[in-house]
Amino acid sequence: MFSGAQISLYPMSDRFVDIILGSLSALDPYRDEFRIETDDVSTLIVGPPEKLFPAMRDLFVAAAASGAHCVLSAAVSRGCPGEPDDPICTPIAGSVHSGSLQDRIAAARDAVAKAQSTGQEVVAQFSLYPLGADHHMDEIYGCIDFLKSSGVFDKSKNFCTKLRGDAGPVFATLGEAFLRFGAPQGHVALDLTVSANSPTPRS
């Protein structure tokens, strides 16, 4: 199974280059397990599916600590049939997907409850795309049930769900949505936006 993400950081500041470069050291603990490639639009990270959201969390929290209004945008993917298997991407442990939709919702909720706080408030919105499946909406509705009980659910929007809270449980919730819904070895994509320090009033 191939898993990874194309990620971009957008600091809304004249100092955007310094903020981006200054936050990259947050990825250092992941470099041994990840392949990382950057161009002028995004940075590719390829690695174990369980590590993708912790890595994005640490990168984003580092950038947001600048105080600037920052956004992280990512196209996250696992199991794409067009990508070669890569030994760097370990398969998801079977237990993550075992059981009924109800069991997976409960397990995902338990995992989020154990997430450590980071001290950084964020807003996230995302769409989950289980591909190549006849009943993709069942998995999406199951995931939405989990999100509503995650403790960081903000609201449903057209095409996406919005979360709000500390970056710890928010990224844990995103990771659980990505790992536990959709077929275990299936093709699942997730389109993510995370924002911090916005001057726009909460709505």
Added chain:
Amino acid sequence: MFSGAQISLYPMSDRFVDIILGSLSALDPYRDEFRIETDDVSTLIVGPPEKLFPAMRDLFVAAAASGAHCVLSAAVSRGCPGEPDDPICTPIAGSVHSGSLQDRIAAARDAVAKAQSTGQEVVAQFSLYPLGADHHMDEIYGCIDFLKSSGVFDKSKNFCTKLRGDAGPVFATLGEAFLRFGAPQGHVALDLTVSANSPTPRS
């Protein structure tokens, strides 16, 4: 059929609020046909599927004219079974989807060849997700064939395709990919990033 997008503009500048607010008038010609709602993360536009990419093009070109490094990010969707039909979203004309994959590739290429230039160079990368289909990779590979002959193809990347050129043909290519691939009344999502004025050297 319900169609629309959640879009966000990210000017990497201390003047980001002014640049965003200053570009919104570019949406004025579309307001009669669109429903538009904004919160602290994104702006929802709901309207005819054929008008979504022209509207995003005009908004982005207006923001990029500031000279700041700007990014537009969007989650574009049509035919989502979880959304109600909306009279504001007219169905795609049958002719857009009629014919074989080869015929659609040729028609998409012809449409892009007629696109007018805007004078704004952009880079775009995107992923197309035809959902609820057994053979979703066939439509994706067909779309990639079209992209390679679009005149604005830059390169294939993991999880996405990168385009480069004038905003006119680039957004026309994105619109053709969204409209002509995936089932005519099926659920299709497109995850889009468009960038201009980046200080990072082309790669």
